Amino acid sequence: MAETAALNPKQANALFDILTHHETYAEIEDFKDPATIHHYGPPFQDDKQTESPILQMLLSKFVLRLPGMRDVEKDFWKVRVESLIEDLSAAELSESYDKGVLGIRKTLATAVSALIEYPARGCLGAFPKVESAFAEREYDNKNPDDVLDAFNAFLQQLVYGDLFDTLYAKAAETDDLTKHPSLVQAAHEFVVVNLASFMHYTLVLSPEGPSLLRMVENVHKLLPYGIIRQTLRIGNVATMISGMMKIILAKMSLGSVTNWLGVSSGADEGMNLLQQIMSTVLGWDKSELKKRLDKLKKDPNAPSKKVQTALRDWTNASRQEHLETRNRSRDQSMSIVSTILSLSSASPDLTEAQHTKALEYLSLSLSIRDRDEIIRVLCKHNPDHLTQAIRDAVSAYEPMIRQVHQAADLSATVGDVEAFINDMIKMSKQGKSDGKKTSVSTQPPSVEDYVDLLHRHQGATHRFLHQVAKNGKEVTKWFQDYCHDAAKEFQVHESKEKEGKLLMDAVSELLAPLSDEDRKRVMAEIDAHNAYLDTLHASSAARVRDVIAKKGATAYGPGAYLARWQGLLDSTPITPDKPQGPVRKGGSRGVKEEARKDVDGEVKDVGVGEKAAEKVVADKTPAAPGVELTVRLLGKRFRELLVRKL
Structure with missing residues (x-):
């Protein structure tokens, strides 16, 4: 004590x-x-x-x-x-x-x-x-x-x-x-x-960054700004709100009509505009991923049909099976692909090139399934909780919407938002x-x-x-x-x-x-973290000065927040990229390169190159000390x- x-x-x-x-x-x-x-x-x-x-x-x-x-x-x-x-x-x-x-x-x-x-x-x-x-x-x-x-x-x-x-x-x-x-x-x-x-x-x-920017751009293209601005010009607030709700949330399908008439119950009512936009943007992502998957299947080192089946089956496995496979992979320093294959009827004996392609096949298959599941939950689920949640929120905010509509030019505001995003x-x-x-x-x-x-x-x-x-x-x-x-x-x-x-x-x-002994080691981590916080805030303040003084093109901005965010990303465990090997971290260069692959599977730099970014971060941001023992x-x-x- x-x-x-x-x-x-x-x-x-x-x-x-x-x-x-x-x-x-x-x-x-x-x-x-x-x-x-x-x-x-x-x-x-x-x-x-x-x-x-x-x-x-x-x-x-x-x-x-x-x-x-x-x-x-x-x-x-x-x-x-x-x-x-x-x-x-x-x-x-x-x-x-x-x-x-x-x-x-x-x-x-x-x-x-x-x-x-x-x-x-x-x-x-x-x-x-x-x-x-x-x-x-x-x-x-x-x-x-x-x-x-x-x-x-x-x-x-x-x-x-x-x-x-x-x-x-x-x-x-x-x-x-x-x-x-x-x-x-x-x-x-x-x-x-x-x-x-x-x-x-x-x-x-x-x-x-490239994926986020592409997603923002695709949503931006699909939003009907002209119709929204025109509707917001309507002087009568009740008519304006009703018009906006019809634009964003109205479903015009046979299922919605028969459910409303009582002829059916629970029939698929289709999607409203908001859901159509989400579904379309995710669908475009899916198409690009499928192109990469089709290209991969033609590669000489592509996984065999049996390996593809084993990997695809695992993507649809239960949460418990996924957890058990990940734990085994970490404990045995074995890649997720090798672990999956060792638990299936397919042979886990792959060359390094075959293993790399199998890992990419799994990654693409999971990404495609993710988009299908998000579309299912947010856009095609019955009952449609998303649409009703928006209706509930609009109903609660109606008094505020009425006042803001009378106080400000909302049509011009939407135009300003569109111009900024452009x-x-x-x-x-x-x-x-x-x-x-x-x-x-x-x-x-x-x-x-x-x-x-x-x-x-x-x-x-x-x-x-x-x-x-x-x-x-x-x-x-x-x-x-x-x-x-x-x-x-x-x-x-x-x-x-x-x-x-x-x-x-x-x-x-x-x-x-x-x-x-544990207290002594925890105290050492606390002292190291204390020194790190001092250095972190000092370095952030220095970068604020650089940006305001306009000393040049600052390649990495201020903000202790960014360093804490980057720390969480960098510490994320990632499967080994070899059949046998240590678990990687999110900060590994190979992991970052994989995230930047375009539709052709080539690494695409957006903004500063990876090497430049890593150098800037290393020069400008202090490395966070390990605190694993304290947390554990x-x-x-x-x-x-x-x-x-x-």
């Missing part, structure tokens, strides 16, 4: 950071199991204690209190959303481990986890007040140090001051950012730089000219290019907010009150300070039952602690 008592505040915060980081992602990963949603607690079950404490806390404190969302019917959560989550989990979508590549689902799950862990820590540990942040001063949004200082003061004044009231009042007066206090202008620049950094990382640096796609795909008249090559877009993109379009956002704040006083008051209530969740007051201290003491006491020894008890406390 003496060792535990010696845990100083910085060490306690480092341990808290480790455990909340891994607990948040563990709770998200738990939703691979269909049973998880049945143990979530409110709003899905009223009489059960949650087994997902962080996610449940964030949902109850922030999402369920949102204007509009707080008015949805109980069936929205208990029937619609719960069923959708359960059905997607039961679909047994593939794992990155099986496919040998980090997929879009893994990329998005890790992105969400790395983002929401910050408000989670703020709610659990509170946000200490810093009196110096309230000192009156002027900030220069062209000065990097001022921008960094301004954002910290901005957060302090949002949580402990009356800055929310100032923002709402000024937004009602003007749509000109320069009319706001210098603190707001400088903090706004910090947000723009970090948002640009996120966009750049997602669309340029990430191995899944500009973003064009820049992300084409980059920028390298300046040589005789060359047609392009340079990849930099973080500064995305900053410029946001600056070009930020006026549209400011105009919309000004219109709503000026003309929609009631809806503005709803959100103003919500922001004040949300800020209180981060404040340190007497009872919260005591509660926070008790929680941090309890976290420190998690070390008490450990043996002397304390992770489960930390969750139990949160369940008791929350």
Whole structure:
């Protein structure tokens, strides 16, 4: 216990950071199991204690209190959303481990986890007040140090001051950012730089960038912007809402008519426009994957018919069989393909070239099945929970929609969104000219290019907010009150300070039952992580300065968030690429190359090349120290602690 008592505040915060980081992602990963949603607690079950404490806390404190969302019917959560989550989990979508590549689902799950862990820590540990942040001063949004200082003061004044009231009042007066206090202008620049950094990382640096960009572009092409803008111009709000619902959700099939007439029950009603778009975009993806699969089958080293059958059968196996196969693969340092074949009637004896093609065949087969399952659950399921969930949400938000429709020009706003997406796609795909008249090559877009993109379009956002704040006083008051209530969740007051201290003491006491040797090793990981956090925030601040100062084309943006996100991706276990070999990680170069393969199966670089990206990341971002022992020894008890406390 003496060792535990010696845990100083910085060490306690480092341990808290480790455990909340891994607990948040563990709770998200738990939703691979269909049973998880049945143990979530409110709003899905009223009489059960949650087994997902962080996610449940964030949902109850922030999402369920949102204007509009707080008015949805109980069936929205208990029937619609719960069923959708359960059905997607039961679909047994593939794992990155099986496919040998980090997929879009893994990329998005890790992105969400790395983002929401910050408000989670703020709610659990509170946000200490810093009196110096309230000192009156002027900030220069062209000065990097001022921008960094301004954002910290901005957060302090949002949580402990009356800055929310100032923002709402000024937004009602003007749509000109320069009319706001210098603190707001400088903090706004910090947000723009970090948002640009996120966009750049997602669309340029990430191995899944090409796939995400292609998906955004395909959805963008299919959206009927002209019809939507025309419908939003209708003056009568009820007619406008009805028109929009018909455009997005109406189903015109024989099944929908016979079900409505009572002639049939449960007949396939077809798909609405939203589902048609999802189905079409995923269908295009499927077509490209099938082209790769057909090309692979013609390769001299393609798997035999018997091997193909064994691999294809495994893609449709049960969740339990998938888990057992992955565990055996990890335990025996054997690739997932070799493990599957060793458990089937097909021979596992493959040459290295044959094994490579068999692994690719499995990956493509899983990707095709994933898209089929997503289409089945979201677009072809009966009953159609997605469509009804949207109807429930629109019904709850109708009072807000009426006010916003009267306050702002929604048709013009949709036009602004379309223009922004057009500009973003064009820049992300084409980059920028390298300046040589005789060359047609392009340079990849930099973080500064995305900053410029946001600056070009930020006026549209400011105009919309000004219109709503000026003309929609009631809806503005709803959100103003919500922001004040949300800020209180981060404040340190007497009872919260005591509660926070008790929680941090309890976290420190998690070390008490450990043996002397384990405690010593855990303390070493805590100290290393503490030093890592200091270096991480310093390096992020340095990159903010580089971008604002426009020293050059920044190839890797600021944001401690990005490093935590990248850490989750890089640590993802991936099947060995040889019949016998060590389990790989998501950060392995071969894994990243696989994610960038185009329809012809060739590696395609988008944005900076892999080597350039890896060099930038290595130069600019400190490597996270290993904390596996700490998580293994304390992770489960930390969750139990949160369940008791929350």
